[in-house]
Amino acid sequence: MSNLKPDELSRINYTPPEEDWMAVPVQMRKGMYCHGASENSLTTVGFPNPRKWSSADTDWKLPDNWQEIVLKGMAERLEKYRSFHIFMDICVRCGACADKCHFFLGTGDPKNMPVLRAELLRSVYRREFTTAGKILGKLSGSRQLTEDVLKEWWYYFFQCTECRRCSVFCPYGIDTAEITMIARELLNLLGLNIEWIAGPVANCYMKGNHLGLEPHTITSSIDFLLDEIEEVTGVKIEPTFNRKGAEILFVTPSGDLFADPGTYTCMGYLMLFHQLGLDYTWSTYASEGGNFGSFTSNEMGKRLNSKIYAEAKRLGVKWILGGECGHMWRVLNQYMDTWNGPADFLQVPVSPITGTVFENAASTKMVHISEFTADLLKHNKIEIDPSRNDHYKVTYHDSCNPSRGMGLLEEPRYIIKKVCNNFFEMPENTIREKTFCCGSGSGLNASEDMELRLRGGFPRANAVKHVHDKHGVNMLSCICAIDRAALTTLMDYWVPGVKVIGVTELLANAMKMKGENDRETDLRGEPLSGAQDGEEKEDSEDA
Amino acid sequence: MSVDRRQFLKAAGATGLLGLLGSPLFKIFAPGELEASPELKEGMAKSAKRWAMVVDMKAFPTEESYNKCIEACNNIHNIPHIENEKHEIKWIWAEKYENAFPDSYNGYVSESIEKMKFLVLCNNCENPPCVRVCPTKATFKREDGIVVMDYHRCIGCRFCMAACPYGARSFNWRDPRPFIKNLNPSYPTRTKGVVEKCNFCADRLYRGELPACVEASNGALIFGDLKDENSNVRKTLRSKFTITRKPELGTFPGVYYIIGGS
Amino acid sequence: MIEKALSGSKYYWAWICFLLAVILVGVAAYIRQFHYGLGLTGMSRDVSWGFYIAQFTFFVGVAASAVMVVLPYYLHDFKRFGRITILGEFLAIPSVIMCMLFIFVDMGQPTRILNVILHPTPNSVMFWDMIVLSGYLMLNIVVGWVSLSSHYKLVHPPKWIKPLVFLSIPWAFSIHTVTAFLYSGLPARHFWLSAIMAVRFLSSAFASGPALLVLLCLLIKRITKFDPGDRAIKGLVTIVTYALIVSIFFVGLELFTAFYSHIPGHMQSFKYLYFGLEGHGKLIPLMWFSTLLAITAVLLLLIPATRTNQTTLVIACIFVHVSLWVDKGFGFVIGGFIPNPLEKITEYWPTLNELLVTAGIWSIGMLVLTALYRIAIVVKVELEA
Amino acid sequence: MKILLPFLGVIGIVLVAFVGVGLLNLQYLFGVIIPYTAFAVFLAGVVLRILKWGRSAVPFCIPTTVGQQKSFPWIKRNRFDNPSNNFEVIVRMALEVLLFRSLFSNTSTALKEDERRLVHQSSKWLWLGGLAFHWSFFIVLLRHFRLFMDPVPASLYLVESMDGFVQLGVPVLYWTGLILLISVTYLFIRRVVITNVRYISLPNDHFPLLLVLFIALTGLIMRYVLKVNVISVKAFTVGLFSLKPNLTQDLGLIFYIHLLLVSVLLAYFPFSKLMHSAGVFLSPTRNMPNNSRRIRHINPWNYPVKVHTYEEYENDFRDKMKTVGLPLEKE
Amino acid sequence: MPDKSKIFFLLVIFLVIVTSPFIYNMVRTPAGVVVKLNTPVIDNMTVKQCILPKEQMIHDHMKILNSWRDDVVRGNHREFGKIDGVMYEKSLQLTCLHCHSNKSEFCDRCHTYASVSVYCWDCHVAQKENKL
Incomplete structure (x- = not known):
């Protein structure tokens, strides 16, 4: 936790300094960055320049020809990514993106304006790759690639959560996420990652998930959740793992298996699939939907992602169902099929319950849990008692990636509105495609950069506070595992009294199961606002 | 400039x-x-402090005699002849007594006056309401008393027509050119959408000529400087009983009428 | 907030498309008029202003009537108008826009419109009309927009807005006063030459404008989730009732002066309008229709049972509005030109082309009104959600 | 400095033309050689730049989705902000290029200090200024074609008569000229006045704005103040555009200044951010449909990568898997 | 190259638009503009001169006419001056068109050539030529 109180942290000065930004050297402030990638993590996945180092040191132990490596990497990527090439050239610095970034709004640091974040890279691009930059030099806004510049890159490109909010407003669609991804690839050429990404990547590569849960740990975690479910509902559930011949492979971020409140969402999945009698299986090999590889490099993303199709093929399932996760869905929607497809060994997904064909996933063969559930609710295939969520006043946080990298906006809302009675939207410029990041995405949800996370989450928290004050909202729902972890911290700091919940948990609370007990509590053990409460309320209103 | x-x-x-x-x-x-x-060198312009006109109705024995004046005006100024009365353009024309002088009409005038047609035209008032209301100074009063229209500037709002107590103004409801029989190439026409009226032939005065109607009137229209004691107009006004149209409105018309008697 | 006007149900879009279609027809009719000249209208050498200017006069009144909600709310802290002040201000904006458009289409040489600014002429009432109208438009846009957006952002409106609000109150009176001066300062037009013209205009405006606002409020209550509030509507109805009575009273004063003094010039236009003059009387049915509506409306508004019944209230408000629209948006202007200064009679009736242009302008007004009301209502509903 | 240098640059261009034509009589250089060179540089530069961009691969389907995706028929999707096919992409692109749709949805955010509350409000000034600038510039340019083509094509008359609706003495007032001047001034002023925008601005952001500002100014001066002989100008420009340049006309120095400024703009264009006009069409976040789950997007340089196979995984954890009864490929 | 056809399509459109004046002038071979000065009045002049030097007339005729209309209508200053003992009035119709009686050859040629449309002729009429 930051030492600063919310009142102090929210004193933000948006006025930039007098001197030109290029003249302001990077100042790495503690609490605003993560630890550098460890030797071990890099070695595990065979990344260059593994060594013992600390980002706080002056010497980052770079290879002698580091400039050459970076510039060669840039040249290569200019040819491999038209997006990168175009985005380096066409920005007019109109400033529309400036106040769209949650990190800028939370820190006031001008280099957190998306345009300047990109200029950090562009300034070098102009010097090395454009005629104008070579001739006009500084006049064209170009500069040399020095070690300070490199450090600045490292500092600021690990202060971007690739949330794409700026891209929505950019008249040319310049996407800072894309620039950050390339910049991080370049940094990784020199072994300059952060451990909070490199570690999970190594874990995921070797053990199948970010948390590094080994097969037996996964089953025991789920067993624990099954006990909890039985305690609340009286229903006994027996899921299967790595089962060949199942119809559906279910993949969710591993965070849901381990950390509250994600575990409740995970319980929701288990309950839902049991209630439906779904022929599905978990996998311990492909036990990660998320993909910290994609925060590292395209190649690493692909290496981690490959397991899902590989496992689906091995198990012989018909299609894949994906859990609630943010960047996981950007990867699944925009990258997976291109990387590791074609998935011609699978079939176009069909809901076994409603018969709905998921045409929009005809090629990837992977369906979002919210799409799946919304379809069930639309066809009234689950019995719902929304009053079981009456003790919650719910708002919904659109996760960046499903909203701006996919367009999944209505499905979760449809579910929420069906399963709870008190739903309130946050202000319109902070939801849907204009949603604010939790401030901890793209691998930044470490503890050492807590100030950065709290600052980055300020705009989101501020919008929650608005509905909290206005409507008494006490529950922030979302469909992202990082959100569930990050927003909880964020809420405790900025808006105490608001908890975080997965949409499937809300659903599971309200869902009536075969052979269940009369539920007295929700999945978290909180007492439901039962009939008595309601009556009392009415009485008091009459009086 | x-x-x-x-x-x-x-x-x-x-x-x-x-x-x-x-x-x-x-x-x-x-x-x-x-x-x-x-x-x-200086030009030959006729100049005055206040141009005025006296219409001697006795001197118009026949319809033909005053029609000559009207025609002279129409021909020189390229005034279109439009059949539709609603769209008529008139600078100088003839009206019955009860219409020209509605306020002093008592219903029992002599038969000759009842039949008589009075030449009416813009009075070039001393105190012109049309000038007062014009929002662009397209209508303005010159130093010599002539109320002039600047057709280049007129926006066609027709406020002046509402303000004029004498119905002296016409509006070009449509392009007038197709209705001009004999075009006088030395005078412009007007474009559609502007108001126009008699201007005492300001251009002729400048060239040392009398207004067209006066020239064609055979002495029935007397024209001169109201501020010059020796002018024809003053002499006539001194010797004859004259009236003006709607004197009660305080516009002080510059056109006087001799109706009868000697 | 503008983008809120760009989303809506299919009924909303059907209505917008309908308006756009009418606007298109109006524009086509105007282009025709532009090329042919104003001869395409029913106006003439004698009746040189017609439907356009009459509509302008009427809508100046509607625009000015916004003050009837702004004034009680801001000066007298009349709380129940709080929910509808924005509706009043947003009614003024399209009204003034319509006024300007009606003047524009009435111009013989619209391409020279800038002459009014290039050659400013303070002795012309029309010059002042341009100033007060554009000023009033700006005031309402700024005041309405800034207070709505502050409201929307849940921040206090900026301090400088208060003086503008207070300025807009006398300004509203000024627009209709100046418009009355357009007429009442003309020497030869006895019908208009009356010192009470400005107050007569204002009283009829304060009846017709709020009557329209009542209708709009009831419509909004019915088709949107926003409820302007019964108490606000009641307040408006009271204003309508007394303004209408005063307005009728003023007409009575004019009639007395004209007919008791028995000065022909003063009587003729009234005679033409209500009884016919020398065999001419095209407007007689319309004028009596208007009179009948006004009297019925007074009765409906005075009797408590019909005043509180929503159906009869709607009828009364429609009657008030239509009656005054006929009176001011037609009879008043045409009547002033008949007979002409030479005491001849040329009658006037608008032509189809003229009506199409007029319909186009109404539609532009309604389009602006719809968009503004849509924005205001969406904002209000969102805030109350 | 960031503002002064571009300003001096533009003034310098004016002076060069002034000295070159006014004192040194280098009409041929400034009237023929430089314009042709600039035009050639413009053409070649733009084409090469686009081809260079075009050579870069588009490995992934990465549209920014600004609305609801296409999923179930009963969920209302946002066709043009989250296009699912090429037609919808074309509409999205057209809305973007013609109406600046992304900027239309622009917001501005302020921190209410007293309450520590972020207030996000819609902000349309940049949209309005940008739209006014680009459209008026386009129409002004289009109107110039009357001076490039002989005889003047009839379609240009329509543009002229609508633009020149208002009389302002002689000649008629072209609204677009005025709007161009106002909007380019606004865009320049906002760059200087808004602190954050000033902070991100580079000299090559100010330069083109000032260049266009001076082009507009010299153009307006030629038309309304000095009344350059338009017949001479047209004879000259038609000569240029028929590849038969003739310099027999007396053109006036102001024309040469205008011409040099335009030439500089043309030559500068391909090497600067002004290429955004072409680049926007190639922007992968805007010109691709969001259909990558339905139709596989191909990465031309996709290559096999080293993965940790299930076999290796089972080898690593066989015992542990056995303990908890997970099925194994190899016992 | 990805999107090869689309990019080339856009490039071709760009090139056609940008080079359209060249293409147009190639197809329609520019005729240029020739002004006919010969009218009976001018042919009879011994010294062929206008009220001001030719170059000045070419350059400033619009300014002159624009100011004349205010001079004449609003200021009643109608005299331009005497040249060779002849007084010239500030008048488009009486002075200019007196010699230049060939409006369609003299005025319209240039005005059409440069697409400069004027509204002078809405009111002012050219002698003889003007067909009603």
């Missing part, structure tokens, strides 16, 4: 950027500027 030979050259040399750069460079900016021409 004004362009005659002297003024033009003065003005051109002094404008904006050119003044700053000095005259040697001026030629490069605006090639073809040359030296001034010889001095000029």
Whole structure:
């Protein structure tokens, strides 16, 4: 936790300094960055320049020809990514993106304006790759690639959560996420990652998930959740793992298996699939939907992602169902099929319950849990008692990636509105495609950069506070595992009294199961606002 | 800005950027500027302090006699002949007594007056309501008392028509040209959408000529300077009983009428 | 907030498309008029202003009537108008826009419109009309927009807005006063030459404008989730009732002066309008229709049972509005030109082309009104959600 | 400095033309050689730049989705902000290029200090200024074609008569000229006045704005103040555009200044951010449909990568898997 | 190259638009503009001169006419000056068109050539030529 109180942290000065930004050297402030990638993590996945180092040191132990490596990497990527090439050239610095970034709004640091974040890279691009930059030099806004510049890159490109909010407003669609991804690839050429990404990547590569849960740990975690479910509902559930011949492979971020409140969402999945009698299986090999590889490099993303199709093929399932996760869905929607497809060994997904064909996933063969559930609710295939969520006043946080990298906006809302009675939207410029990041995405949800996370989450928290004050909202729902972890911290700091919940948990609370007990509590053990409460309320209103 | 030979050259040399750069460079900016021409002499203009007209109805024995005046005006000023009364353009025309002088009509006038047609035209008032209301100064009163219209500036709002107590103004409801039988090439027509009216032939006065109607009236229309004691107009006003249209409105018309008697 | 006007149900879009279609027809009719000249209208050498200017006069009144909600709310802290002040201000904006458009289409040489600014002429009432109208438009846009957006952002409106609000109150009176001066200062037009013209205009405006606002409020209550509030509507109805009575009273004063003094010039236009003059009387049915509506409306508004019944209230408000629209948006202007200064009679009736242009302008007004009301209502509903 | 240098640059261009034509009489250089060179540089530069961009691969389907995706028929999707096919992409692109749709949805955010509350409000000034600038510039340019083509094509008359609706003495007032001047001034002023925008601005952001500002100014001066002989100008420009340049006309220095400024703009264009006009069409976040789950997007340089196979995984954890009864490929 | 056809399509459109004046002038061979000065009045002049030097008239005729209309209508200053003993009035119809009686050859040629449309002729009429 930051030492600063919310009142102090929210004193933000948006006025930039007098001197030109290029003249302001990077100042790495503690609490605003993560630890550098460890030797071990890099070695595990065979990344260059593994060594013992600390980002706080002056010497980052770079290879002698580091400039050459970076510039060669840039040249290569200019040819491999038209997006990168175009985005380096066409920005007019109109400033529309400036106040769209949650990190800028939370820190006031001008280099957190998306345009300047990109200029950090562009300034070098102009010097090395454009005629104008070579001739006009500084006049064209170009500069040399020095070690300070490199450090600045490292500092600021690990202060971007690739949330794409700026891209929505950019008249040319310049996407800072894309620039950050390339910049991080370049940094990784020199072994300059952060451990909070490199570690999970190594874990995921070797053990199948970010948390590094080994097969037996996964089953025991789920067993624990099954006990909890039985305690609340009286229903006994027996899921299967790595089962060949199942119809559906279910993949969710591993965070849901381990950390509250994600575990409740995970319980929701288990309950839902049991209630439906779904022929599905978990996998311990492909036990990660998320993909910290994609925060590292395209190649690493692909290496981690490959397991899902590989496992689906091995198990012989018909299609894949994906859990609630943010960047996981950007990867699944925009990258997976291109990387590791074609998935011609699978079939176009069909809901076994409603018969709905998921045409929009005809090629990837992977369906979002919210799409799946919304379809069930639309066809009234689950019995719902929304009053079981009456003790919650719910708002919904659109996760960046499903909203701006996919367009999944209505499905979760449809579910929420069906399963709870008190739903309130946050202000319109902070939801849907204009949603604010939790401030901890793209691998930044470490503890050492807590100030950065709290600052980055300020705009989101501020919008929650608005509905909290206005409507008494006490529950922030979302469909992202990082959100569930990050927003909880964020809420405790900025808006105490608001908890975080997965949409499937809300659903599971309200869902009536075969052979269940009369539920007295929700999945978290909180007492439901039962009939008595309601009556009392009415009485008091009459009086 | 004004362009005659002297003024033009003065003005051109002094404008904006050119003044700053000095005259040697001026030629490069605006090639073809040359030296001034010889001095000029005064014109032959008729001038007055207040032009006025007396209409001697006794001197119009027949319809033909006053129609001549109307025709002279129409021909010289390219006034269209439009059949549709609603769209008529009239500078000078004839009206019955009860219409020309509605406020003094008592219903029992002599038969000759009842039949008589009075020439009516813009009164070129001393205190013209039309000038007061015009939002662009397209109608204005000159120093010599003539109420003139600047057809280049008129926006066609027709406020002046609502203000004129004499119905002296006409509006071009459509392009007048197709309705002009014999075009006088030395006088412009008007464009659609502007108001027009009699201007006491201001251009003719400048050339030393009398207004067209006066010239054609055979002495029935007397024209001159109201402020000049010896002018025809003053002499007539001194000797004859005259009336003006709607004197109660305080517009002080510049057109006087001799109706009867001697 | 503008983008809120760009989303809506299919009924909303059907309505917008309908308006756009009418606007298109109006524009086509105007282009025709532009090329042919104003001869395409029913106006003439004698009746040189017609439907356009009459509509202008009427809508100046509607625009000015916004003050009837702004004034009680801001000066007298009349709380129940709080929910509808924005509706009043947003009614003024399209009204003024319509006024300007009606003047524009009435111009013989619209391409020279800038002459009014290039050659400012303070002795012309029309010059002042341009100033007060554009000023009033700006005031309402700024005041309405800034207070709505502050409201929307849940921040206090900026301090400089208060003086503008207070300025807009006398300004509203000024627009209709100046418009009355357009007429009442003309020497030869006895019908208009009356010192009470400005107050007569204002009283009829304060009846017709709020009557329209009542209708709009009831419509909004019915088709949107926003409820302007019964108490606000009641307040408006009271204003309508007394303004209408005063307005009728003023007409009575004019009639007395004209007919008791028995000065022909003063009587003729009234005679033409209500009884016919020398065999001419095209407007007689319309004028009596208007009179009948006004009297019925007074009764409906005075009797408590019909005043509180929503159906009869709607009828009364429609009657008020239509009655005054006929009176001011037609009879008043045409009547002033008949007979002409030579005491001849040329009658006037608008032509189809003229009506199409007029319909186009109404549609532009309604389009602006719809968009503004849509924005205001969406904002209000969102805030109350 | 960031503002002063571009300003001096533009003034320098004016002076060069002034000295070159006014004092040194280098009409041929400034009237023929430079314009042709600039035009050639413009053409070649733009084409090469686009081809260079075009050579870069588009490995992934990465549209920014600004609205609801296409999923179930009963969920209302946002066709043009989240296009699912090429037609919808074309509409999205057209809305973007013609109406600046992304900027239309622009917001501005302020921190209410007293309450520590972020207030996000819609902000349309940049949209309005940008739209006014680009459209008026386009129409002004289009109107110039009357001076490039002989005889003047009839379609240009329509543009002229609508633009020149208002009389302002002689000649008629072209609204677009005025709007261009106002909007380019606004865009420049906002760059200087808004602190954050000033902070991100580079000299090559100010330069083109000032260049266009001076082009507009010299154009307006030629038309309304100095009244350059338009017949001479047209004879000259038609000559240029028929590849038969003739310099027999007396054109006036101001015309040469205008011409040099335009030439500089043309030559500068391909090497600067002005290429955004072409680049926007190639922007992968805007010109691709969001259909990558339905139709596989191909990465031309996709290559096999080293993965940790299930076999290796089972080898690593066989015992542990056995303990908890997970099925194994190899016992 | 990805999107090869689309990019080339856009490039071709760009090139056609940008070079359209060249293409147009190639197809329609520019005629240029020739002004006919010969009218009976001018042919009879011994010294062929206008009220101001030719170059100045070419350059400033619009300014002159624009100011004349205010001079004449609003200021009643109608005399331009005497040249060779002849007084010239500030008048488009009486002075200019007196010599230049060939409006369609003299005025319209240039005005059409440069697409400069004027509204002078809405009111002012050219002698003889003007067909009603």
